[in-house]
Amino acid sequence: MGIIKVENIRVFAHHGCLKEETKIGSDYRVDLEVKANLKTSAVTDKLSDTVDYVLLNKIVKEEMLQPSKLLETVAQRILDRIFKEDSLVKKASVSVSKLNPPIGGDVESVTIKMTKRRKN
Template sequence: MGTIQLKNIKIYAFHGCLVEEGQIGSDYLVNLAVKADLKKASTTDELEDTVDYVLLQKIVQEEMAIRAKLLEHVARRIINSILEKVEAVTTVKVSVAKINPPIGGDVAEVRVTMQQKRNS
C-alpha cells in the first residue's frame, strides 16, 4: 500500500451560496491523497501499474468546474468520481479550500476535508 498526493492544486472556480460568488468566482486550493497498492509499479516502472496523477488532476479540475453552493458537495463529487474512475484507489482524502472567503473577517481560507474508503 502507498499514498499518492497532489498538493495545492490552484483552481479558479465559482462555488458559494452568494449570488456574487457565482458571478465573480475566487481562488481555491485542493489537496488530494489517494491510497493504492503501489508495489507492482515500484518494480515494473510502468504507468499502467500505478495511479496516474494526471488523471487525478483532471478529475479535480472537472469537478471544480461544476458550480456548487457548498465545499462539502464539491469534495464529495471529487471522492465519488475518483472511486468510480480509478479502480486501483482504495481510499481518497480531499480538502477543498476557498482562499479569502467573503465572511466578513480577515480569514486566509476556509477548508473542508473529507475521506472515504472504497466499499469492498
C-alpha cells in the same frame, strides 16, 4: 500500500451560497491524497500499474468547474469520480479551500476535508 499526494492544485471557480460568489468567482486550493497498492508499479515501472496523478489533477479541475453552493458537494463529486475512474484507489482524502472567503473578517481560507474508502 502507498500514498500519492497531489497538493496545492490552484483553481478559479464559482462556488458559494451568495449570488456574488457564483457570479464573480474565487480562488481555491485543492489537496488530494490517495492510498493504493504501489508495490506492483514499483517493480514493473508501468503507469498502468499505478494511480495516474495526471488523471487525479484532471478530475479535480473538471469537478471544480461545476458550480456548487457547498464545498462539501464539490469534494464528494471529486471522491466519487476518483473511485469510479481508478479501481486501484483504496482510500482517498480531499481538502477544498476557498481562499479569502467573504465572511466578514480577515480570513486567509476556509477548508473542508472529506475521506472515502472503497468497500470490498
